[in-house]
Amino acid sequence: xxxxxxxxxxxxxxxxxxxxxxxxxxxxxxxxxxxxxxxxxxxxxxxxxxxxxxxxxxxxxxxxx
Numbered sequence: 001x002x003x004x005x006x007x008x009x010x011x012x013x014x015x016x017x018x019x020x021x022x023x024x025x026x027x028x029x030x031x032x033x034x035x036x037x038x039x040x041x042x043x044x045x046x047x048x049x050x051x052x053x054x055x056x057x058x059x060x061x062x063x064x065x
Contacts, residue, residue: 008046009053011060013037024056 016022016039023044027035038044047053 008048009050010041010044010046011053011057014060024060 011024013022013024020039021041022037022039023041025036025038025043026045047056
């Protein structure tokens with residue numbers, strides 16, 4: 001068993017309810033589609049740096065995304 005604690009940033013969907021957060025699981029293809037979402041936090045794409053998570057999350061704020 002590994003006792004090492006790891007931390008990561010994930011992208012949570014803004015319209016998910018607090019009791020059942022929904023996490024971004026990555027792009028569904030290289031064509032630029034937003035990708036999938038899951039309520040299982042283990043499916044979420046994890047970022048080592050907050051800066052990287054924020055850069056990707058910014059994409060979801062843009063019109064026509």
